[in-house]
Amino acid sequence: MRSHPSRGVFLAVIALILALALPTWQPVPAAAFQSVTATLLPDPYATPLPTPRPVPIPAWRPALYPVPWALTVNDHFYFTRPIAADEVNWPLDAYRYTGTNFSEDLPHTGVDIVASPGTPVLAAESGQVIWAGWGLFRLTPGDTTDPYGQAVVIAHNFGYLNQPLFTVYAHLSAVDVVRGQEVEIGEMIGKVGRTGLATADHLHFEVRWGLNDFYASLNPELWLVPPEGWGVLAGRVMTTWGDPVFNQRVKVTNLDTRQSWWAQTYSTFKNINRDPYFQENFVLSDLPAGNYEISLPYVGRDIKTRIRIEPGAIAFFTFYGFRGFNAQEEPPFIPTTLPIYQASPTP
Secondary structure, eight states: OOOOHHHHHHHHHHHHHHHHHGGGOOOOOGGGGSOOOSSOOSOSOSSOOOOOOOOOOOSOOOOBOOSSBOSSTTOOBOBOOSSOTTSOOSOOGGGOTTOOSSBTTBOOOSEEEEOOTTOEEEOSSOEEEEEEESOTTTTOTTOTTOTTOEEEEEEEEEEETTEEEEEEEEEEEEEOOOTTOEEOTTOEEEEEBOTTTOSSOEEEEEEEESSSSTTOEEOGGGTBOOBTTEEEEEEEEEOTTSOBOOSOEEEEEETTTOOEEEEEOOSOOTTOOOOTTTOOSEEEEEEESEEEEEEEEETTEEEEEEEEEOTTSEEEEEEEGGGOEETTOOOOOOOOSSOSSEEOOOO
16 A cells, blocks of 8 residues: 555654754663762863863952852852952853863863962862862872862861862962861962863862762852852753753843853763752853843744842743743752751861
């Protein structure tokens, strides 16, 4: 029996639509959502990094909110900037959390902040220095081949959800503290450099939660306090069926000034962790408060929504493929009877 011509055309059209849509549908096994603290993989920077490009310094930026800053029980702006306000002190666009410039198995576990060589690096909060010098990645003191170069790790005297917090400062040209030293917020701990596998002067900054471990990082943009009157945008970008969409470009435009920012969703969930509350795969910090349009090109369509960035707060959205945005949806609440900002017990 011969096939009806119109039926063949119909099936060809369906096949073409599926071919275009399927590459963005990326189911992720449940295990990938869990924190990984297993045996270390090869060096995280197996090849030299591309040279970070300096970004222009705006004429004026407001002072930062005091830390800790949390307008709701689920905010955790606990850390100030590790670079002073007279230098660039915000994350470089091309080197955000989870970027896979190195490899799919070794995503970027922090953010990079471009600064002039020798710029003072400041403690993002008070605590005790538990690492100072070479060898952090392999935990081998004095190892001058270590990819982090000279680095400092601070164990802070507070935590989150009853788990300790650590900050990491890497690629330093000089270290000005020693292991076991107590430091205060804003105290100089080293200087910006390019030691280790780095091709330009910058500071690599991490926030670790629960363990001082390469695989215990969280996105620092959800922890670094914003400038006064500014906020942060976070979201969860998924397919129509609820699977995460990786490397999705998102355009964010201020409707008052018409200034636009481009950012990408996370490159992977492998060997990194999402925030225990937000469970995000998109973060863009340092946005002046105001009304914004989010534009997301998805399978041939440009889908848009509007959202308001409130001062000193995190605005959150979800995106469900062809179902579009839900800018009002709240992340799942994680109940706890513990103080959200809790000092560690005295040893």
